[in-house]
Amino acid sequence: MRITCPHCGRRDVAEFTYQGDANRLRPDPASTDQAAWNAYVYDRVNTRGPHREFWQHSGGCRAHLAVERDTATHAILSVSYARDSDTARAGRRP
Amino acid sequence: MREYSAFALLKNALTGNTGWKEAWRKPELKASYDVIIVGGGGHGLSTAYYLAKEHGVRNIAVVEKGWIGSGNIGRNTTMIRSNYLHPQNQHFYEHSLTLWENLSQELNFNVMFSQRGVMNLAVGPAQLDDFARRGNAMRLAGIDAELLSREQVAKVIPGMDVSASARFPIYGGLMQWRGGTARHDAVAWGYARAADRLGVDIIENAEVTGFLKDGDTITGVVTKRGEIRAKKTAVVVAGSTGQVMKLAGIDRLPIESHVLQAFVTEAVKPFIHTVAAFGGGHLYFTQSDKGSLVFGGDIDGYNTWAQRGNLPVVEDVMSEFVALFPGLARVRLLRSWGGLMDMSMDGSPIIAKGPLPGMYLNTGWCYGGFKAVPASGWTFAWTIAKDEPHAFNRHFTLDRFRRGLIIDEKGQGSTPRLH
Numbered sequence: 141m142r143i144t145c146p147h148c149g150r151r152d153v154a155e156f157t158y159q160g161d162a163n164r165l166r167p168d169p170a171s172t173d174q175a176a177w178n179a180y181v182y183d184r185v186n187t188r189g190p191h192r193e194f195w196q197h198s199g200g201c202r203a204h205l206a207v208e209r210d211t212a213t214h215a216i217l218s219v220s221y222a223r224d225s226d227t228a229r230a231g232r233r234p
Numbered sequence: 235m236r237e238y239s240a241f242a243l244l245k246n247a248l249t250g251n252t253g254w255k256e257a258w259r260k261p262e263l264k265a266s267y268d269v270i271i272v273g274g275g276g277h278g279l280s281t282a283y284y285l286a287k288e289h290g291v292r293n294i295a296v297v298e299k300g301w302i303g304s305g306n307i308g309r310n311t312t313m314i315r316s317n318y319l320h321p322q323n324q325h326f327y328e329h330s331l332t333l334w335e336n337l338s339q340e341l342n343f344n345v346m347f348s349q350r351g352v353m354n355l356a357v358g359p360a361q362l363d364d365f366a367r368r369g370n371a372m373r374l375a376g377i378d379a380e381l382l383s384r385e386q387v388a389k390v391i392p393g394m395d396v397s398a399s400a401r402f403p404i405y406g407g408l409m410q411w412r413g414g415t416a417r418h419d420a421v422a423w424g425y426a427r428a429a430d431r432l433g434v435d436i437i438e439n440a441e442v443t444g445f446l447k448d449g450d451t452i453t454g455v456v457t458k459r460g461e462i463r464a465k466k467t468a469v470v471v472a473g474s475t476g477q478v479m480k481l482a483g484i485d486r487l488p489i490e491s492h493v494l495q496a497f498v499t500e501a502v503k504p505f506i507h508t509v510a511a512f513g514g515g516h517l518y519f520t521q522s523d524k525g526s527l528v529f530g531g532d533i534d535g536y537n538t539w540a541q542r543g544n545l546p547v548v549e550d551v552m553s554e555f556v557a558l559f560p561g562l563a564r565v566r567l568l569r570s571w572g573g574l575m576d577m578s579m580d581g582s583p584i585i586a587k588g589p590l591p592g593m594y595l596n597t598g599w600c601y602g603g604f605k606a607v608p609a610s611g612w613t614f615a616w617t618i619a620k621d622e623p624h625a626f627n628r629h630f631t632l633d634r635f636r637r638g639l640i641i642d643e644k645g646q647g648s649t650p651r652l653h
């Protein structure tokens with residue numbers, strides 16, 4: 141598996157740290173909605189197929205990345221900076 | 235003549251081995267059963283067996299996507315232990331170990347259970363303290379445990395680098411002598427044959443592609459070989475849990491699928507007579523009866539449905555193995571493979587009624603579900619038959635996450651990377 145970092149180019153997966161599912165939205169920290177917190181902390185969609193997720197180029201430029209990867213084939217479909225992802229745009233940090 | 239025995243062996247040897255029958259029937263699907271078990275892995279088969287044996291439920295179908303033994307039951311590294319810290323896990327796994335001790339007799343099938351001991355190697359004094367605590371907790375629960383010094387460890391596993399100058403020096407180990415290994419295929423075949431003899435229909439090549447529902451209530455399954463109805467439908471598909479539960483309309487679970495790899499070398503003379511795990515990184519190893527070294531490490535770390543892993547883990551596991559056994563650096567690797575793991579968010583399993591009416595769920599085995607095969611089936615059968623959990627599995631609920639009752643052996647909080 142190789143990931144093309146927008147800053148460093150195509151690199152081996154060994155240089156990256158997986159940071160999980162990017163579809164989860166963290167509730168507002170002030171929220172006391174237990175169901176929402178439970179869903180955020182424990183529930184997973186566990187997609188088979190194209191999956192939006194976060195990686196960090198921890199062994200390189202250290203940028204946080206939003207990656208789309210097919211979980212059935214390991215094909216990397218797209219990579220962008222995490223700050224430009226839908227999750228970030230929704231105003232919630234990963 | 236269906237009983238396996240020394241006499242049967244002799245008789246068949248003298249008659250050209252023409253007297254052996256198929257170990258289980260290939261029955262046609264019936265339109266309805268009392269219980270449908272989805273998934274013919276170790277856990278599904280043991281559930282069927284104990285339902286028939288302990289609870290007198292004989293009208294059971296086990297529907298399996300592939301063939302018996304094609305899932306993780308035939309891909310694991312076969313390590314069996316009950317060395318847990320938390321009481322919720324201790325009693326369950328100890329019950330499993332007790333069932334293992336008599337399993338070959340129980341099933342009339344040699345599962346080659348070998349109590350060669352399972353040792354956790356402590357790296358540094360802090361880990362040794364932690365193991366002492368775990369060992370004490372085990373002994374309080376009536377489970378065998380012995381803390382070994384570095385010198386004792388060196389005697390048990392010759393050739394291992396236990397020197398003080400090692401990168402991660404070994405300070406001692408926690409040994410459970412009653413732990414060990416078994417032959418994984420034999421466990422699947424043994425349970426399948428024993429369940430079949432009690433009347434259970436084992437239907438292979440019958441992938442479940444949907445559920446029959448009456449409102450929210452599950453009333454049966456749609457398989458590639460036809461529809462079947464039942465009052466009770468049990469889902470026991472390990473690594474495929476997410477996919478199968480989506481068919482029932484459950485699209486979120488505290489489970490993520492990950493890949494775990496395992497490795498086997500060419501055969502060398504026997505010198506590792508036990509199972510051991512090294513906590514410096516994460517490595518566990520044993521030597522098979524054929525002489526191959528069998529070992530594995532961590533899951534790859536990203537959720538996946540591809541039944542294969544990537545090279546970083548291979549490299550990581552090899553470097554740990556060579557650090558422990560510098561003398562084995564030139565032994566050749568024969569094979570490696572991967573299996574899909576049902577990783578739960580606290581590293582503990584789920585064996586419970588629900589989440590829909592008419593449904594029962596058994597999942598979350600992470601990478602330690604082989605040792606659980608007997609007790610998982612035993613407690614799941616109880617839960618299905620009586621509609622309530624046994625004391626051994628009453629903590630393994632699906633709603634424990636929401637209720638704050640997680641069973642987190644490692645004390646690491648919510649992550650699908652525990653086991």
Ligand SMILES: Cc1cc2nc3c(=O)[nH]c(=O)nc-3n(C[C@H](O)[C@H](O)[C@H](O)COP(=O)(O)OP(=O)(O)OC[C@H]3O[C@@H](n4cnc5c(N)ncnc54)[C@H](O)[C@@H]3O)c2cc1C
Nearest residue numbers: 273275276277299305306307311313442573602603604605
């Ligand atoms: C490399 C590796 C090493 C391991 N090492 C150990 C170890 O040392 N010790 C230990 O205790 N555990 C170990 N495990 C874990 C253990 O193997 C699993 O936890 C356990 O086998 C899972 O339960 P099972 O046997 O029922 O699973 P499986 O054998 O995978 O059974 C699930 C079955 O469900 C079937 N299925 C899936 N979808 C459908 C469908 N739609 N319809 C019908 N059937 C379906 C599958 O075909 C499969 O046969 C290891 C696992 C792996 C992969």
Ligand SMILES: [Zn+2]
Nearest residue numbers: 145148197201
């Ligand atoms: Zn980079």
